Amino acid sequence: MSTETTISEIKKPAEALLSKRRKKLVTDPLIDSNPITIQVLGICSALAVTTQMQPTLIMAISVIFVIVLSNFVISLMRNTIPSRVRIIVQLAVVATLVTLVSELLKAFAYDMYKELSVFVGLIITNCIVMGRLEAFALGNKPYDSILDGFGSALGYSWIILAVAFFRELFGSGSVFGVPVFDTLAGFIGDDFSFATNGLMVTPVGAFIILGLIIWVQRTKTGYVEH
Amino acid sequence: MQQSNTYIITFSIILTVVLGLLLSGTSQVLGPLQKKAEELDAKKQILGAVLDADQLKALKPEEILSFYESRISSKVVDIEGKEVTQNPDGSPMVAEKVNVGKNYKMAPESRLYPIYVYHTEGKPESVESYILPVYGAGLWDEIWGYVALQTDLSTIEGVTFSHKGETPGLGARITSPDVQQRYQGKQIFDESGNLQSVSMQKGEGKDYSEDSHKVDGLSGATITAVGVNNMLKNYLQYYSSFLSSQKSGQQTEVVAVN
Numbered sequence: 001m002s003t004e005t006t007i008s009e010i011k012k013p014a015e016a017l018l019s020k021r022r023k024k025l026v027t028d029p030l031i032d033s034n035p036i037t038i039q040v041l042g043i044c045s046a047l048a049v050t051t052q053m054q055p056t057l058i059m060a061i062s063v064i065f066v067i068v069l070s071n072f073v074i075s076l077m078r079n080t081i082p083s084r085v086r087i088i089v090q091l092a093v094v095a096t097l098v099t100l101v102s103e104l105l106k107a108f109a110y111d112m113y114k115e116l117s118v119f120v121g122l123i124i125t126n127c128i129v130m131g132r133l134e135a136f137a138l139g140n141k142p143y144d145s146i147l148d149g150f151g152s153a154l155g156y157s158w159i160i161l162a163v164a165f166f167r168e169l170f171g172s173g174s175v176f177g178v179p180v181f182d183t184l185a186g187f188i189g190d191d192f193s194f195a196t197n198g199l200m201v202t203p204v205g206a207f208i209i210l211g212l213i214i215w216v217q218r219t220k221t222g223y224v225e226h
Numbered sequence: 227m228q229q230s231n232t233y234i235i236t237f238s239i240i241l242t243v244v245l246g247l248l249l250s251g252t253s254q255v256l257g258p259l260q261k262k263a264e265e266l267d268a269k270k271q272i273l274g275a276v277l278d279a280d281q282l283k284a285l286k287p288e289e290i291l292s293f294y295e296s297r298i299s300s301k302v303v304d305i306e307g308k309e310v311t312q313n314p315d316g317s318p319m320v321a322e323k324v325n326v327g328k329n330y331k332m333a334p335e336s337r338l339y340p341i342y343v344y345h346t347e348g349k350p351e352s353v354e355s356y357i358l359p360v361y362g363a364g365l366w367d368e369i370w371g372y373v374a375l376q377t378d379l380s381t382i383e384g385v386t387f388s389h390k391g392e393t394p395g396l397g398a399r400i401t402s403p404d405v406q407q408r409y410q411g412k413q414i415f416d417e418s419g420n421l422q423s424v425s426m427q428k429g430e431g432k433d434y435s436e437d438s439h440k441v442d443g444l445s446g447a448t449i450t451a452v453g454v455n456n457m458l459k460n461y462l463q464y465y466s467s468f469l470s471s472q473k474s475g476q477q478t479e480v481v482a483v484n
Contacts, residue, residue, distance in 0.1 A: 100249070103253060106260045
């Protein structure tokens with residue numbers, strides 16, 4: 001007991017592993033500064049991969065992996081990176097991580113690799129990744145950067161999963177490949193049927209869903225663009 | 227803080243080397259696994275032409291490989307339907323190693339055409355169906371597939387299609403079992419023996435069960451459907467000498483038995 005007090009007298013007490021400030025790093029990007037709905041970043045992949053839940057989930061996991069690790073690596077190197085070539089350094093790190101994800105998928109989940117194909121590669125150009133590196137990882141400690149990256153990636157993930165849920169439900173009449181409406185028809189009776197909406201499987205459908213989500217969210221939070 | 231040029235260059239070189247080593251290391255380690263995954267995928271596609279999607283899904287990877295081993299025999303023919311047994315360098319020809327996509331870039335006359343024969347277990351000489359690879363262009367990128375023909379060499383037992391970059395939900399639907407089932411039982415030759423192939427029609431939702439050369443189309447994916455039609459027509463044409471030689475072979479066999 002006494003030793004602990006002496007240490008804390010010499011050093012400032014270490015910040016709790018999940019202090020209020022650090023929790024905010026993770027929770028803020030979920031709603032209040034969501035990368036998709038507030039910052040409107042990473043829209044391209046949010047439109048492209050969200051026709052079905054399963055590939056979207058794999059995409060979300062891949063993005064979480066890439067953002068967290070790249071934030072971590074860049075934050076570790078932040079004091080050695082020459083500022084004049086920092087963008088290229090960030091790009092090289094991100095590209096390496098993305099290639100790793102792609103190679104791993106090819107070896108262990110070949111079907112998903114085929115389905116996501118080009119979109120995994122396009123994580124490199126996902127503005128959220130570079131945005132977090134520039135805005136946060138370059139000036140903060142590794143652990144905070146991991147939390148920040150995780151928060152942003154989660155914010156991205158839940159939005160694309162929500163979009164995918166509605167697009168798959170109304171576009172293909174299923175969720176995670178399970179035909180919801182056909183199953184319902186089994187309970188309610190054969191009269192119950194649902195005509196799937198072709199618009200939902202096109203990128204236009206994603207725009208509409210995303211617009212609705214942004215509308216609902218901004219109505220609730222009262223956020224206005226300045 | 228302004229760093230010297232030497233520092234920047236050294237930093238870049240070290241970074242490049244480290245990342246390069248990391249990537250090539252992973253590629254080395256994962257290479258065999260990826261090759262296996264690709265091989266499994268190719269065999270799955272070949273078997274997909276003769277098995278139901280559910281049946282195929284129920285099989286574990288090792289079971290697929292052993293099933294393939296026991297039920298599929300393969301050979302390679304040229305445009306005239308003659309069997310090719312050797313590579314130009316003298317090594318034995320293996321149908322599974324023939325890259326249909328690479329062959330597609332050559333003139334049809336000089337391409338190699340693999341044929342997979344689905345036979346009864348333990349009887350390699352018996353034939354249940356012939357599985358022919360097909361290849362062509364969709365809307366955005368390559369499409370390919372396998373067509374299984376019954377022993378009359380005209381009735382389609384089943385098809386399987388794959389694609390690289392067709393639009394999800396539109397052209398990419400060629401991979402769905404619902405679409406592929408539409409081809410089952412269709413005829414590629416008409417009554418007088420001319421090659422008609424089977425073509426997808428424009429629009430979706432019509433019933434073509436009366437017509438043995440037409441199947442329901444893909445709404446919103448007309449160009450992909452045209453690509454599929456061309457792919458089938460072209461490749462069935464390329465295989466037609468093999469098919470007719472096989473047909474006459476069957477007839478002589480029947481005569482000999484009588």
